[in-house]
Amino acid sequence: MSEVQVIGPQALPALQQQVEAVLAEAARQGASACEVAVSLGQGLSASVRQGEVETVEFNRDQGFGITLYVGQRKGSASTSATGEAAIRETVAAALAIARHASEDESAGLADAALMARELPELDLYHPWTISPEQAIELALESEAAAFASDARIKNADGSSLNTHQGCRVYGNSQGFVGGYASTRHSLSCVMIAxxxxxMQRDYWYDVSRQGELLADPASIGRRAAERAVSRLGSRPVPTCEVPVLFAAELAGGLFGHFLAAISGGNLYRHSSFLEGALGEQLFPSWLTLDERPHLPRGLGSASFDGDGLATYAKPFVAGGELVSYVLGTYSGRKLGMPSTANSGGVHNLFVSHGSEDQQALLKRMGRGLLVTELMGQGLNLVTGDYSRGAAGFWVENGELQFPVQEVTIAGNLRDMFKQIVAVGSDLELRSNIRSGSVLIERMTVAGS
Structure with a gap:
């Protein structure tokens, strides 16, 4: 096998041939089943700081991930080499691991009848023909706009532009081989006021499948500067229990914690506070969380999951009730349940929302804390206890009063989910989780 030289939809047939060759080699060496994922990608990254170019990097890589089964024994190995000898050696290494592994009754491929048959076109591939010089120019434009917007912007942590295009093909010995090409482009700016x-530091960014649809570089720079300046004069507040409003760019993290808690791996390991919660009312009755994996150009879109099963739209929460876990083939078997075609995660989670934007939610909150930054990893997934460093703005009478720092917000996710008062209409579109700002009725804010 030779290395594939092109990237894009035109590379998929050659990658599929490579996958089929690996499957054939695995069978030749005695594996009872095999699955292979091959990825090919290249990207350009340019970063600047204070008007000077810091880095310009071009990368290209290709790799194989091979998992073999000998009965109920599993072995995995990977390689970045594409030659026939390297593939033979990698298959042999995975096979040796499998033969020494313990038997696992849940191990193995998904049933052949469940494999995806039709793969919808999701319009994920939009290459951006941008030169290193053009990438540098856009990053410099973003930073320059930030410096020009306010005299209190004294320094920069840098602006960077990244563009990536790649292909992924997955195949297994149940007869499934599928692949897709995709692109992802981003521009970010980090400034210091x-x-x-x-001194205060803050940032802004945009990300898109289509480079031409990224926000104007100058607007990204100005927004980063505005956010940094707005935090000047930050101070702690006395410890209190008040409503907390999570800005939209942070709210997705709350639902990310929820997805982790209902994911099969944490459930069968008994390491989730939501073990056994299927059918329970966890959120207000107006809230729905649903997956939409076939959204054209969606950042999380996918036509099949990591096991080769067809993805499909479905709710995880309906009417506030937990109606589905997040399961792949293996975790489903461990729990005695069918896969939800979520091996590898959830694709485009949508959080139901009302008509109020963030400003309206501030009015509704009256007095409390608007959180715009979170620090640390203070979540105990076993108990649901949540405690993280935070920064943001104190709110009185529905109006921002002063910036806040050096506080900790704490609660339990079970309580926090039930106490969601509203989800704003200011949807965060730069993420796999689409949520507006989230207003929680009461949390502990620990400060001075």
Missing amino acids: EDGGQ
Whole structure:
């Protein structure tokens, strides 16, 4: 096998041939079943800082992930080499691991009858013909706009542009081989404001499947500068229990924790506070969480999961009730349940929302804390206890009063989910989880 030289939809047939060759080699060496994932990608990254070019990087890589089964024994190995000798050696290595592994009654491929048959076109591939010089120019434009927007912007942590295109093909010995090409482009700016001896740092960014649809570089720079300046004069607040409003760009993290808690791996390991919660009312009755994997150009879109099963639209929460776990073939077997075609995760989670934007939610909150930054990893998934460093703005009478830092917000996710008062209409579209700002009725804010 030779390395594939092109990237894009035109590379998929050659990659599929490579996958089929690996499957044939695995069978030749005595594996009872095999699955292979091959990825091919290349990208350009350019970063600047204070008007100077810091880095320009071009990368290209290809790799195979091979998993073999000998009965109920599993072995995995990977390689970045594409030659026939390297593939033979990698298959042999995976086979040796499998033969020494313990038997696992849940191990093995998904049933052949469940494999995806039709793969919808999701319009994920939009290459951006941008040169390193053009990438540098866009990053410099973003940073320059930030410096020009406010005299208190004294320094920069840098602006960067990244563009990537790649292909992925997955196949297994149940007869499934499928692949797709995709692109992802982003531009970010991080600025530092200084005034009265205090320094504050903040950022802004955009990401898209289509480079031409990224936000204007100058607007990204100005937004980063505005956010940094707005945090000057930050101070802690006394410890209290008040409503907390998570800005939309952070709210997705709350639902990300929820997805982790209902994911099969954590459930069968008994390491989730939502073990056995299927059918329970976990959220207000107006809230729905549903997956939409076939959204054209969606950042999380996929036509098949990591086991080769066809993805499909479905709710995880309906009317506030947990109606489905997040399961792949293996975790489903461990739990005695069918796969939900979520091996590898959830594809485009949508959070139901109302008509109020963030400003309207501030009015509804009245007095409390708007959180715009979170720090640390203070989540115990076994108990649901949540405690993280936070920064943002104190709110009185529905209006921002002053910036806040050096506080900790704490609660339990079970309580936090039930106490969601509203989800805003200001949807975060740069993420696999689409949510607006989330207003929670009450949390502990620990400060001075």
